[in-house]
Amino acid sequence: SIVYLNGQYMPMEQASISPLDRGFLFGDGIYEVIPCFNAKPVGFALHMQRMQDGLAELGIKLSTTLAEWREIVEQLLEANGKGNLGVYLHVSRGMQPKRSHAYPSEITPTVFGFAFEIGDSPSSNPAQVKTFRAVTEQDRRWRRCHIKSTALLGNIMHYHQGQQRGADEVLLFNEDQQLTEAASCNVFMVKDGVIATPELDHQILPGITRHLLLAILRKDGRFKVEERPISLDEVLSADELWLTSSSKEVAPIVSLNGGPVGSGQPGPVWEQAQTLFSAHKYDY
Numbered sequence: 001s002i003v004y005l006n007g008q009y010m011p012m013e014q015a016s017i018s019p020l021d022r023g024f025l026f027g028d029g030i031y032e033v034i035p036c037f038n039a040k041p042v043g044f045a046l047h048m049q050r051m052q053d054g055l056a057e058l059g060i061k062l063s064t065t066l067a068e069w070r071e072i073v074e075q076l077l078e079a080n081g082k083g084n085l086g087v088y089l090h091v092s093r094g095m096q097p098k099r100s101h102a103y104p105s106e107i108t109p110t111v112f113g114f115a116f117e118i119g120d121s122p123s124s125n126p127a128q129v130k131t132f133r134a135v136t137e138q139d140r141r142w143r144r145c146h147i148k149s150t151a152l153l154g155n156i157m158h159y160h161q162g163q164q165r166g167a168d169e170v171l172l173f174n175e176d177q178q179l180t181e182a183a184s185c186n187v188f189m190v191k192d193g194v195i196a197t198p199e200l201d202h203q204i205l206p207g208i209t210r211h212l213l214l215a216i217l218r219k220d221g222r223f224k225v226e227e228r229p230i231s232l233d234e235v236l237s238a239d240e241l242w243l244t245s246s247s248k249e250v251a252p253i254v255s256l257n258g259g260p261v262g263s264g265q266p267g268p269v270w271e272q273a274q275t276l277f278s279a280h281k282y283d284y
């Protein structure tokens, strides 16, 4: 595949980064994954705004404009066959001559991008819906989960624990037994026809799919939608649970800790929500 590295396009095999890059040594960087179907990005401006927010929080100075990011994404799509591709964008603080915790004042960020096959949109064929099994765990990550940091060790350890317990994802709960998110997704719950998801704070990533789904549901207006704390007890007795992410879109969890969620089948509210999502995901 053709990748982007620091202003140039090249085959993946030719892309090389110094082992002294702070992205490698410290996970000192920010990333995005933008889903693109038939070369059309979903939520492009929202993804780039989140990247800008993350870079600002880390104090990484990068002058790349929105138009320049768009050009990088378009070039990666063009060079990699214009199909259904996830575009991964990564900015690390850069390479420094010796390992030191301090942010160096003179440093050039490393900017890397590549595209990978993602297949058809999960919502393109409702008859073949992919369902998910989840387990619950105590959230043991850091308190800056709103930053889309490349340092994903906390997330991948949770994800791995879930796999070892025979699940596809892990629903995480803070010390007050309130839902935060999943290892790689945001979480929505349905009870008595009302849709709820945890509000944005430092405990969760501000997911673009979450944002799009909330906007679409509110504009449609047929369901009551709440952003609020959600307890473990509520999750355990939910009618429906969904995962949202750029790659999964809106995905039904049908089993939790080995027991069924609701009827054990994708629920009726999910069906309407994913239909709405698929119809309106390019509107924002």
Ligand code: PLP
Residues within 6 Å of the ligand: 155, 181, 182, 183, 184, 185, 186, 205, 206, 207, 208, 209, 210, 244, 245, 246, 247
């Ligand atoms: N939460 C975490 C921890 C994630 O890694 C992700 C992204 O993959 C999400 C939520 C969902 O975010 P988005 O909808 O922007 O893909």
